[in-house]
Structures are given as C-alpha cells and as structure tokens.
Amino acid sequence: MTQAKDPTAQLSDLAQSAGLDMDDMDGRQRDVGNADIFARIAHFQLAEQARAVGLYPFFQPVEVNDGPEAEVNGRRVIMLGSNNYLGLTRHPEVLAAAHAALDRWGPSMTGSRLLNGTSPVHLELEEALADFLGTESAIVFSTGYLANLGTVSALVDRHGVSVLDRDVHASIYDAAALALGKYVRFQHNDPEHLARVLDNLGDETPRLVIVDGAYSMGGDLAPLPALRAVCEQRNTRMLVDDAHAIGTVGPTGRGTFSHFGLDQGEDLVIGTFSKTLASVGGFCAGPRVVIEYIQHFGRPMLFTASLPPASAAAALAALRLIDAEPWRVQRVQELGARMRKRLAELGFDVADSQTPIIPIRVGDEVRTAVFWRDLLSHGVYTNAVVAPAVPRGQAILRTSYIATHSDEQLEQALEIFAEAGRRSGVIA
Numbered sequence: 001m002t003q004a005k006d007p008t009a010q011l012s013d014l015a016q017s018a019g020l021d022m023d024d025m026d027g028r029q030r031d032v033g034n035a036d037i038f039a040r041i042a043h044f045q046l047a048e049q050a051r052a053v054g055l056y057p058f059f060q061p062v063e064v065n066d067g068p069e070a071e072v073n074g075r076r077v078i079m080l081g082s083n084n085y086l087g088l089t090r091h092p093e094v095l096a097a098a099h100a101a102l103d104r105w106g107p108s109m110t111g112s113r114l115l116n117g118t119s120p121v122h123l124e125l126e127e128a129l130a131d132f133l134g135t136e137s138a139i140v141f142s143t144g145y146l147a148n149l150g151t152v153s154a155l156v157d158r159h160g161v162s163v164l165d166r167d168v169h170a171s172i173y174d175a176a177a178l179a180l181g182k183y184v185r186f187q188h189n190d191p192e193h194l195a196r197v198l199d200n201l202g203d204e205t206p207r208l209v210i211v212d213g214a215y216s217m218g219g220d221l222a223p224l225p226a227l228r229a230v231c232e233q234r235n236t237r238m239l240v241d242d243a244h245a246i247g248t249v250g251p252t253g254r255g256t257f258s259h260f261g262l263d264q265g266e267d268l269v270i271g272t273f274s275k276t277l278a279s280v281g282g283f284c285a286g287p288r289v290v291i292e293y294i295q296h297f298g299r300p301m302l303f304t305a306s307l308p309p310a311s312a313a314a315a316l317a318a319l320r321l322i323d324a325e326p327w328r329v330q331r332v333q334e335l336g337a338r339m340r341k342r343l344a345e346l347g348f349d350v351a352d353s354q355t356p357i358i359p360i361r362v363g364d365e366v367r368t369a370v371f372w373r374d375l376l377s378h379g380v381y382t383n384a385v386v387a388p389a390v391p392r393g394q395a396i397l398r399t400s401y402i403a404t405h406s407d408e409q410l411e412q413a414l415e416i417f418a419e420a421g422r423r424s425g426v427i428a
C-alpha cells in the first residue's frame with residue numbers, strides 16, 4: 001500500500017510541476033540591454049501559470065453580490081471576502097438614495113470638484129461626516145486611496161517627513177512617495193520605537209505620524225492612547241486611516257479614537273466609502289483650516305473627476321444608517337469575536353485580530369492558494385493575500401464578516417474551514 005504524501009510535499013510537487021517560481025514573482029528582467037521597456041516585463045508568467053493549474057485567486061468575477069452571500073462560477077457562496085461590514089450595499093435606503101441621485105445628476109459630474117464637479121450632495125455628505133466624527137470639517141475625495149494621496153501630499157512638503165507604521169496600507173506608502181518630503185518607518189504598533197524615530201528627526205522637522213486605525217490585513221488596532229501620548233509630547237500631529245474602523249470599531253461605530261475613549265482633537269482621520277459605507281469614495285476629517293488647505297492644494301483631489309453624486313448619496317444614506325440601525329455595529333462586533341474564538345479553537349492561527357477582519361496565517365503562498373481554492377469549491381469565498389500585500393512567505397487567508405451573516409451561514413462556513421484546513425495542511 002502506498003502511503004499518502006504529506007500535504008507539504010504535495011504542495012511543492014504541485015508548485016514545481018506548474019513551474020511556479022515564488023522567488024521571482026514579477027519575472028522582471030533587469031539587464032535586457034534594450035530600450036524597449038516592455039522587454040523588461042515580457043517574462044512575467046506567474047499569473048498565467050497559476051491560472052493554468054486553477055490556483056489563481058485574483059480578479060475572480062462575482063456574478064451576484066447579495067451581501068452575506070454571492071454567486072461565483074455559477075454557484076452560491078458564503079461571502080467572507082468583502083468589506084461590506086454592516087451589510088448595507090443592498091439596503092433599500094442606500095439603493096433609493098443612489099437611484100435618486102443618479103436620476104438627478106446622471107452618472108458623472110464630468111469634472112473636478114474644484115471646477116464643475118461639486119454637487120449639493122457632496123457638501124451634505126461632508127457636513128454629515130464632520131458631524132459624525134465631531135470634527136470641524138471634512139472633505140470628500142473620489143476614493144480612499146486618493147484621500148490618502150491628497151492629504152499627505154498636501155501636508156508633507158519638501159521640508160517635512162511622513163512617519164509611517166511599517167504595516168500601513170499601500171495607499172499610505174504611495175501617498176508618502178507622492179509627497180515631496182521623505183518618509184521613515186517605525187515598528188508596527190510600537191510606541192517606543194516611534195518615540196525614538198521622532199527624537200531622531202529633531203524638534204524642528206515638521207512631521208506627520210500615519211497609522212491605520214484598524215489594520216486591513218491583520219485586523220488588529222493601533223494602540224492609539226500610547227501613540228498619541230508619544231506624539232503629543234513631541235508636538236506631532238497624527239493621521240489615522242480608519243478605512244476599516246468606521247462602522248466596525250467603537251461603541252457606535254465611530255472608529256478607533258472612540259474605541260479608546262479618545263477625542264480626535266486636532267488630528268486627522270481618513271476614511272473610505274468602499275467598505276462599511278457601501279459605496280465608493282473617501283474623505284479626510286479634521287480642523288477647518290487644514291481641510292481648507294487640502295481642498296486647495298491636494299492634487300489628487302484637484303486633478304481628477306469628482307465622486308459621482310450617486311456614490312456620494314449612497315455613502316450618506318449608509319452613514320445615517322450606522323446611527324439609525326445600531327444593531328448592525330453590535331452584531332458585526334459580536335460576530336468578529338465569535339469567529340475569532342471558533343477559528344482559533346479549530347486550530348487556525350488568527351494572529352492579533354480585534355475586529356471583524358480575521359486573517360488565517362498560512363505562510364506558504366501555494367498552500368494559501370490551495371486552501372483558498374478548496375474553500376471556494378465548497379462554497380466559501382475568502383481572499384488569498386500573498387506578497388507584495390504581505391511579506392514573502394507570510395501569506396494569509398483574509399476572512400471578514402458582515403452584520404447580516406446568519407448564524408447558520410457561519411456554522412456552515414466553520415465546518416468547511418475545518419475540512420479544507422485539514423486537507424491543505426493548514427491545521428493538523
């Protein structure tokens with residue numbers, strides 16, 4: 001009788017036979033001796049190879065998206081891979097607001113906010129966001145990505161420095177790259193290291209400390225009280241990207257400052273409409289003078305078309321529903337805590353998650369893709385996250401939960417997790 005091969009050996013066989021080379025992911029040729037810039041990337045094959053063996057987890061068409069369930073490859077799946085945390089994308093009030101705005105303004109304002117792209121609904125949304133967070137003012141961008149780019153690049157001039165937690169979202173790295181000043185980093189969630197980094201900059205270097213409130217991959221929270229104390233002692237402002245925390249964190253879904261019982265004060269909060277707020281777009285909220293400055297000098301807001309009014313109207317309706325239907329915030333927090341506990345009991349490593357984002361640490365990229373595919377083929381949709389979104393060899397399966405998931409859906413998903421986890425060698 002032949003003995004079954006252990007899952008790890010099977011995986012490396014699979015990777016080898018498919019020719020998957022995880023050490024050379026982008027296949028870029030650095031020395032082509034040729035002016036043709038396309039020649040440098042002509043050997044990028046990893047995506048094609050992964051597709052050929054059915055292990056390509058990206059750009060998966062989602063045919064129907066009902067919130068807690070979706071349809072993929074013609075079959076119904078439990079959706080554990082979206083950021084629709086409060087389940088508002090199909091809420092009748094959100095849909096009605098978007099339809100009404102679409103009828104009134106059409107699909108686009110066809111211009112920048114600065115010139116012809118501001119509708120009354122943009123202004124109403126900005127006022128509602130400032131009210132919601134208790135800030136003086138807020139400014140709406142066409143995406144959260146652009147909100148980070150516009151805010152950081154407007155503030156950090158060539159004399160300034162962006163000081164980033166190492167694990168901040170890619171859009172903040174891009175924002176720091178666009179800003180004229182340089183950037184430095186501190187160890188993830190490490191206030192003591194932040195203090196040393198700030199002290200090294202000296203007292204006269206203008207700086208902006210930037211963290212995610214809730215980390216998009218790890219699902220952990222920034223220790224804001226300690227970080228804030230370090231910053232305050234050093235006359236330093238903070239920008240907190242609460243893209244994943246608005247609607248999910250804090251007793252009323254007001255995000256990370258409120259979770260820790262802190263006032264946002266004069267610090268800045270960035271948010272997005274593409275998660276809890278069931279739409280597309282982003283914002284920065286803070287003191288009036290700072291928002292006014294960003295509004296006039298944030299190039300990623302000036303030189304791009306404005307957010308379509310229908311998207312702004314959907315976000316505004318969703319924002320109001322956070323307060324009008326408070327059970328959603330409570331339910332998503334309760335589901336996050338429950339699923340963290342249950343997944344850990346099954347033997348999965350759920351890292352330091354404190355939110356409805358629960359990563360399952362896998363490590364190996366191919367094993368992660370095999371686990372992802374197995375889950376999908378049994379009716380559970382998740383996200384495989386590999387380098388460069390996480391460091392090479394630290395791949396995770398990202399799962400996230402929605403207030404409108406039923407208990408039955410989650411029990412069914414847990415059973416499928418246990419079986420697929422054993423088959424792919426993620427748990428014993």
Ligand SMILES: Cc1ncc(COP(=O)(O)O)c(C=O)c1O
Pocket residue numbers: 143144145146148169171212216241243244272273274280281282
């Ligand atoms: C922490 C964080 N900031 C910003 C963004 C960008 O948001 P948007 O999708 O609105 O561009 C994301 C989205 O993935 C995010 O996770």
